[in-house]
Amino acid sequence: MYGIIGQSPRMEKLYRMIEKVALTSSTVLIHGESGTGKELIAKALHELSPRHEKHFIAVNCGAIPEDLLESELFGHVRGSFTGAVQNRTGRFEHASGGTLFLDEIGDMSPKLQVKMLRVLQERKVEPVGATKFIEVDVRVIAATHKNLEVEVAQNRFREDLFYRLNVVPLNVPPLRDRVSDIPMLVEHFLKKTGAPVAKDFIGGEIIDIFKGYQWPGNVRELENLVERLTILADGKVKPEDLPAKIHPVDAIDNADDDDMLPLLPMSNFVHNPIVTEGIDFNTEVANFENNLILSALNSTGWNKNKAARLLNLNRTTLVEKIKKKGLEPAGTES
Ligand SMILES: Nc1ncnc2c1ncn2[C@@H]1O[C@H](COP(=O)(O)OP(=O)(O)OP(=O)(O)O)[C@@H](O)[C@H]1O
């Protein structure tokens, strides 16, 4: 869908939401970790909407100092501050009839949060130094990697603005929660680089390693890695061509030797510290489970009987988990 790659159930669900929401002018709040594709989704919403012939304008609220951001968004009149040598049309007016994408809305200052609230309530903007309001017809899409509910609880984000923005919430899952999308994404990014690469340049073994990695930088990190590999790897990519953090821990070579007590390499399971924004408990637990399963599978050459024994699980339980989590190696999924 509009350059968004992925057919995992969670992405399919997101597409259905996008299709429905695109037809409306409701404010949308996109939440997702860095690099999950929030901007791509905002663009898809615009392209699928009746507003697609007008502008899609993106403003990164985290990258611009407060005063500049204010005049960037709302415009200013000549002489309203030093350096305002002529009138300036703000992004809201520019986006009229179209869509304004406010990225990193969680970084917006309290003063601008008040102004934003007014715009969303009254659909009018007040340029800096102006005495009159200007009516605007703009669809607002905001995005953030922060948990705004936590920001509200800690008095860093206005609760009333949060509710105005959160009319339709869209959550973009991190890549580690949709690892079945990895083969398609890899193929897409290989094509995108345009580099001539061998068939099976990134083979099943590498894809399995990718599926077990956490991807803190999500799809962007995968995209950058694929590009780097096309430059650095000769022939087919080998595990040792991968950065150390993505490397699988050493396989247990003699896993079929029943006398040997297999040890799962726990160094693979270092926990992320609990950051001030808090964590998503269920996601963290699911990741930990994925890692254990993939590690057992990798160290037994994907022998499910042996892997189940390593984990002290019933084989059927393991098989069900592999299926449910989409952990099958590339090429064997339906
Ligand atoms: N599902 C996807 N299919 C194809 N490309 C994707 C997908 N998701 C992300 N990308 C690519 O990954 C990169 C990051 O995406 P994007 O900028 O939309 O993420 P973001 O969530 O806005 O990140 P940030 O929070 O860092 O701003 C882009 O190059 C984008 O094209």
Ligand SMILES: [Mg+2]
């Ligand atoms: Mg972004």
